[in-house]
Amino acid sequence: MTPTAVVLGGSLAGLLAARALAETAEVTLVERDSLPATAAPRKGLPQARHAHQLWSGGARALAALVPGITDRLAEAGVRRHAVTADMVVLSPHGWYRRWPESHHMLLAGRDLLDATVRAAVLAHPRIQLLQETEALGLTGTASAVTGVRVRHRDGTERTLDAGLFVDATGRASRTPHWLRKLGLPEPPRREVDSGVAYASRTFRAPEAARASFPVVNVQPDPRTGEPGRGGVLLPIENGTWLVTLFGSRGAEPGNDAGEFAAYARTLRHPVLADLIERATPLTDVSFTRTTANRRVFYEKSRAWPDNYTVLGDALCALNPLYGHGMSVAAQEALILRDLTLRHGLSGPGLSRRIQKALARPASAAWELALGMDVFYPGATATGPTFRDRALAAYVGRLLLTATGNGRVARRFTDVTALERGGHVLLAPSMLLAAAAGPLKPPLTDAPLTAEERKRAGLE
Incomplete structure (x- = not known):
């Protein structure tokens, strides 16, 4: 008899978990709402209107989970961008140079990305979708979950x-x-809320810039102790730009279209304001504040029931600013597939083993997000810990070095693209490079080429 599995939640994380388990089981995917049949907004996903990217570490996991999805995404209009060759980024430590490609990211509106993946996953014969069905609780004991x-x-x-x-x-x-009701202890958890609010609009790019244009990102510097302001422009499908502006407590962007361009002028550099001034708005402003980093350390729980696991934002919810949520979910689903292919769906201690393994990609993205967000005013009740400050001081030195050292920049993109763990930044060669600092002088302006400036109407 074929084993069975139940996945709660029809988000991207849920879809990929269902596809992972379909290799070994008949899967029922339970979704509280009704999923759209096309590339349309999904209820309960306010962050979908804001900037998203699928880093190459997540894209590779997605391709391994869903055969043929890379071609399907390209045919749908999802764009591949080289890291850092196709990026113009002002970091807290200055402009990054556009080094040769190290990794890549996939860019699209979230509705298009979700719809393309959803169609591919739900076509699998072993996956049954139960829409408009709400999960109420678990049945079983503290030792094992038997039903939902x-x-x-x-x-x-x-x-x-x-x-x-x-x-x-x-x-x-x-x-x-639900676990408390089964008699299990409260798992450790931590929340770091930068207080960042987001405002986003989609623009029609100037005609000459529609086929190709770099990502443009102006980052805040949270170390100043002042509210941070930043913004990012992502070239997405159909010659459009998705522009997200963000600010922490005391410097939040508004939700009024008339204020959007004015807020862009308050960033550390005017390049984003100059670009959108020459583009055509296609949408109103979308606004949200749901950006806190929240992690439940289930892998550290003193007891864990068999037959149950947690992944995606339910395990570790990240500030969307860093664009890691989808990539982490894909990597977690790949781990789930590999472990269940190797060991089956159930067995004493297997769920605990799975939960510990899922913590690895979550931990990598968590450390990256906290390295910045913990320094915003009010992010935590007690402020940054000694470990937070020590780690941030070293990472900051590496980031400064990366503005003028291609080898260090490459190692950083290994980590931010979720291709390698943060341990690579602690290698002796990185310690020596950090001590030496950047090998090239700082850039004085945004590293757009003359041709890109012309195509965007800046010259």
Whole structure:
């Protein structure tokens, strides 16, 4: 008899978890809302209107999980951008140079990306979608989960039985509450809320810049103790630019279209304001504040039930500013696939082993986000820890070095693209490079080429 699994949540994380488990099981995917049939907004995903990217570490995991998805995404209009050759980035320590390609990112509106992946995943014959079905709680004991209680749109309730249950319900996850009801202890958790608010609009790029244009990113410097302001321009499908402006407490952007361009003028450099001044707005401003970093350390729980695991934002929700959420979810789903292919769906201690393995990609992205966000005023009740400050001082020195040292910049993109773990930044060669500092003088302006400036109407 074919094993069975239940995945809670039809987000990208849930879809990829379902696809991972379909290699070994019949999978029921439970979604509270109704999923759109096309590239349209999905209820419960306010961050979809803002900047997103799929880093190459996540793109490779996605390609391994869903055969043929790379071609399908390209055909749908998803764009491949080279890191850092196709990027113009003002870091807290100055402009990065546009070094030769080390990795890449996939860029598109979130609706298009989700719709393309969703169509591919739900076409799998072993995956059944239950829409408009809400998960109410778990059945079982502190030792093992045996079922999940659900309620359908018509009000009827039932219990779904399976060999493995996966929580991919995102920031609204009820797992801590459900585990308490089974008699399990509260897992450790930490929240770092930078207070960043986001305002985004989509623009039609100037005609000459529609086919090709770099990512443009003006980052704040959280070390000053002042509210941070920043923005990013992502060239996405159909010759459009997705522009997200963001600011921390005391410097939040507004949700009014008339204020959007004015706020862009308050950033550390005017390049974003100059670019959108020459583009045509296509949408109103989308605004959200749901940006806190929140991690539940399930892998450190004193006890963990068999047949249950948690991934995606339900495990570790990250500030969307860093664009790691989708990539982490894809890497976690790949780990889930590999472990269940090797060991099956259930067995004493297997779920705990899976949960510990899922912590690896979550930890890498968590450390990257905290290295910046913990320094914003009010991000935590007690402020940065000694470890936070020590790590930030070293990383800051490396970031400064990366503005004028291609080898260090490459190692940093290894980590930010989630291709390698943060340990590579502690190698002896990196310690020596940090001590030496940048090998080239700082750039004095945005490293756009003359041709790019012309195509964007800046000259």
